Amino acid sequence: MVDGGSVPVLDAYPAAVTAGLTRVLGPALVGVYLHGSGALGGWSAERSDVDLLGVVARPLERRAKRVISARLNHPSLTCPVPAGLELSLVTAAVAADPPRRPPFELHVNTGPSPHTHLGGPAATDPDLLLHFAVCRRAGVAVAGPDPVEVFAEPPRAWLLERAAAELRWAVRHGTFAYRVLTACRAWRYLEDDVLGAKAESGRWARLRLAEGSEEVPPGAAALVDAAVAAQLGHAPVPAAAADLAAADRFVAAVLERFGGAGA
Numbered sequence: 001m002v003d004g005g006s007v008p009v010l011d012a013y014p015a016a017v018t019a020g021l022t023r024v025l026g027p028a029l030v031g032v033y034l035h036g037s038g039a040l041g042g043w044s045a046e047r048s049d050v051d052l053l054g055v056v057a058r059p060l061e062r063r064a065k066r067v068i069s070a071r072l073n074h075p076s077l078t079c080p081v082p083a084g085l086e087l088s089l090v091t092a093a094v095a096a097d098p099p100r101r102p103p104f105e106l107h108v109n110t111g112p113s114p115h116t117h118l119g120g121p122a123a124t125d126p127d128l129l130l131h132f133a134v135c136r137r138a139g140v141a142v143a144g145p146d147p148v149e150v151f152a153e154p155p156r157a158w159l160l161e162r163a164a165a166e167l168r169w170a171v172r173h174g175t176f177a178y179r180v181l182t183a184c185r186a187w188r189y190l191e192d193d194v195l196g197a198k199a200e201s202g203r204w205a206r207l208r209l210a211e212g213s214e215e216v217p218p219g220a221a222a223l224v225d226a227a228v229a230a231q232l233g234h235a236p237v238p239a240a241a242a243d244l245a246a247a248d249r250f251v252a253a254v255l256e257r258f259g260g261a262g263a
Helices: 009-028 062-072 092-096 128-138 156-173 176-192 198-210 220-231 241-260
Strands: 029-035 050-056 085-091 106-109 115-117 120-124 140-143
Touching: 009 029, 009 050, 009 062, 009 085, 009 140, 029 128, 050 092, 050 128, 062 085, 062 106, 085 092, 085 128, 128 156, 156 176, 156 241, 176 198, 176 220, 176 241, 198 220, 220 241
Parallel strands: 050 085
Antiparallel strands: 029 050, 029 140, 085 106, 106 115
């Protein structure tokens, strides 16, 4: 699941979440899938959340959603990592044939700013497209069929659109490391069609920059080195205005590549 092998919390806690979902949903629960850094690699108990996607056979009643939320939140169940759980439930029909803005049945976040959204036909989350793609390519089935049997690959144009949107969000809200490494992930997907972990994608970008043929801002290699070191906990996250401005120039350079791809 992660660099260096299995991590016990990524076995025990998703299993506990799945047990809670099963008690409420029974056979209507099709499967539960670990995605994000827990599946791609680079997961950290200090910095990462636990990303899960649940798939249900049919739309859920609001009462069932409230019961699920209560079961997954403290004190009924406590996530063992500070960043908490991020769980979305979607129907099998949506997972198998996602629209451009996929609807969701329930979203639960138990992190530092916990919240629950009861979802429904009018509640959509375009970020689910990237989650579906990661699940299909690298997701870990906590319960249910193999992810390839459950999740369709969204059109590449839609995934490029979401990657570019995530970059724009990062500039407004992300840390230095998040901005730089999100840009590296987006660049890697654009060039190699790989949806990779942040630090791994940073190492990929560093190799590309070492070739010296890329049109990037001066000092980009040092930016990537600093971001990878911060992501791995080897150095503090740069927070000075000059560092953030340099990160934003790197993001802008990557976004220009997406413009050429029609994103």
